[in-house]
Each structure stands twice: as structure tokens, then as C-alpha cells.
Amino acid sequence: MAVPPSQYKDREFIAVIGDEDSVTGLLLAGIGHVTQPPDSQKNFLVVDAKTDTAAIEEAFERFTERKDIAIVLINQHIAERIRFRVDNYTAAFPSLLEIPSKDHPYDPEKDSVLRRVRRLFGE
Secondary structure, eight states: OOOOGGGTTTOOEEEEEEOHHHHHHHHHTTOOOBOOTTTOOBSEEEOOTTOOHHHHHHHHHHHHHOTTEEEEEEEHHHHGGGHHHHHHOOOSSSEEEEEOOSSSOOOTTTOHHHHHHHHHTTO
């Protein structure tokens, strides 16, 4: 089923929810963006041990509702903190991808996208 161009033609940014190293690396690669005032929304959230789960959920909702974001990257260990929201997210745009961090190895068994693919193929 093809998605009409109207759903993705204005999506030009990548958002990231991650640890300091992941977000810093992606910002150095050039993904950083702040919208025009008065709201001045950033397309990234740095998460550490002190970050409240509610703040992560709020950033996830904000990024997935924005019409200018094409991809949301989230560290897998952070996605575990809001697993219910990540697993229930089914929209095509923005796409949601779980990524590893240097301190937390990637576990394909926890990845929501790979689990959906396995169910699709009956594994």
C-alpha cells in the first residue's frame, strides 16, 4: 500500500531521544534543528539517569506528532523505559528506529520493528 506524497513531502528532519554521547554525535553530524520562535522546539532530547520517564514520554509524543520529522531515533535502553508507547506506535511517519548506545548493547529481541517483522513472516 503506497503512502500519498502529502504525508511525507514536508518531513525533512530527524529527531533523537538518546544518551549524551548518541545525541552529541548526531548533532555533530548535522541533525540539530530548532523551530522558529515563539515555541522554539528542539528535535532532540538528552536523557540521563536523572531524566524523568514523563519527560521522555512527552518528547516521544511531541516528536511523533510533528509534521516536519521523518525519523525518530531512540536508544534502545531508553525505549525500554517507555516500551508500552514504543510498541503501540504504528504510524508510518515519522518512522521509529531503536539504536544502540556505546554503554548498552543492541538486543534484536527487544526491537519493536523486528518483532513486528517476525510476526508478519510467522516466526
